[in-house]
Amino acid sequence: MLDFSELVLNTAEPVYAQINEFVKRKIFLGKVKKGDPLPSRRELATLLKINPNTAQKAFRALEEAGLVLTPKNTVSILYFDEELLLEIQREMTADIVAEFVKKLKENKLSFDEVTVLLRQEWEKGEKE
Amino acid sequence: MVEIEKLYFTYPNYDTVLENITFSVPTGQIVAILGANGAGKTTLLKLIAGLLVPDGNVQIRIDGKTPQQISGQIAFISEAGTYFNDLTPKAYGDFLRDFFPAFDKAYFDMLLDFFGLQERSVKKMSKGQKAKVEIAAGMAKRTPYIIMDEPFVGKDMFTRQDFMQALSGTLTGEETIFITTHEIREIENFVDRVIILKGNQIAIDITLDELRQEGKTIQELMKEMIGYEENSFYSFLDKTD
Known part of the structure; x- marks a missing residue:
């Protein structure tokens, strides 16, 4: 599972943008691979002490960026092409x-x- | 959805606290109401909770109704405390279960446990423990509207962070929350929007995303708007030492 515990939020950028950047960096450094599952929105909110709507927004941004897929009724996974x-x-x-x-x-x-x-x-x- | 339009409020001693307050809050938004002491934050929260009534014919609308009409759907968590001094936390929970239809006793007990609260009458508790009872009771009402007036008073940094974590993990995203606090740092990454009151009026109303795009933190915004610095009293203490 994609581990967000290393993510220390700053107060300079929007939270969803920081989450997006964190995931991109993990991909860039080759620390994660295609198909790795993400935590649930609630788990992410609890871990980062953010509100559930922000977690939702972060997932949407990741999906829009083409980095995350959320198949119906299952956990979100990392996805990116070459x-x-x-x-x-x-x-x-x-x-x-x-x-x-x-x-x-x-x-x-x-x-x-x-x-x-x-x-x-x-x-x-x-x-x- | 909370709608407030051209709201004024004057206390019986003719002290006007709020003038021409207009804003609306969509369902699920978390709003910080900030300002210097005496700016009218608590008064505004009490008006939204229906504990006070605005001047004139203006009404606050929550989902189209007055706060008084839907009082069972609003939880007011206050520094002052809404508990009864002679009851133990669990007895207070039993009372609330009778009064609030959605009161979640299991969640209440879980929060009491989480905060490490013992079964003894609230009057024998410390200020911080009392605040924890208040928070547990407010959250366990599972109401769609939650109003928090200085929820961090009397709590140390670790308890504040634990509380933020408990709060983050238990919200569904459907709750609309209003919060006032002097502990700005705790809410920098938690709230969706900031409304700052100054001189009885709204000085600024801005979403966190907009604020960050301007490259500012809530603390910086507060300093800019009202010259407020979190924990500025430390420098005062340094001087008097």
Whole structure:
């Protein structure tokens, strides 16, 4: 079952969006597979101390994003095709790079300075 | 569905507490009514619960009826307490079962157990224990409308979180809830909507999703609207130490 106990909610984004992001990240990191069951809406609400309508909204958002299927009269399961997986991978990577570049620009670093620093850091990691 | 339109309320001493209050709440929504002390939060809750009557001919409508007409469908959970001091929690439960048709005795007993409450008369209990009796009784009425006035008073952080967890796990999503509290942090991820009262009127009425899209927390909104900071009394304590 998809374990939501690691999800620590922040107060900056809508709760359903955080749940959506959490599931995408699990998929991206390969920690879950197609067909894994999700907790019930009530279990999710209790675990995260959110109200049942928010849990419902999160499930709907996941279904709309094509990440979750809820067959009739049974538990919801994770579902994604290759195309969606590639899209998530692109999105997650692009997000990291965008955030990284934004911070570098805030620190007034030039592209050339960054490439030098990046190479140093990269190679340091490889030597260790 | 709760509908309030151009509501005014003045106490018998001519002290006007609410002016031109208009909003409606769809079934299943969880609404925080916030504001500084004396802003009229409790008065508004009492009006919705039918414990007070608005000025003039304006009526609050709950599913098309007045609160007084459907009083059995509203649970009012208050800091002040609606229990009887001489009864034990279980005896109080028996009383409520006679009065509220949907009173869920099994759930009530489960909550008493969950809160670790002993069978002794309520008057011998601490403030925090009394509040737990009040919450258990209110929730076990299983009413579609739940009104909570400062439900966290007298409870420590762990009890507050346990309570939020119990609440999250027992709601069906059909209950419409109004809640006032100074413990903003506990409700940041729980409520659907925030209404802040200031100067007898609604200063802002916003859904949590909208608020987050503006990049704000409820605490920040409170600070912005009324200069309120949760637990700001700590800095006061620091200075007087």
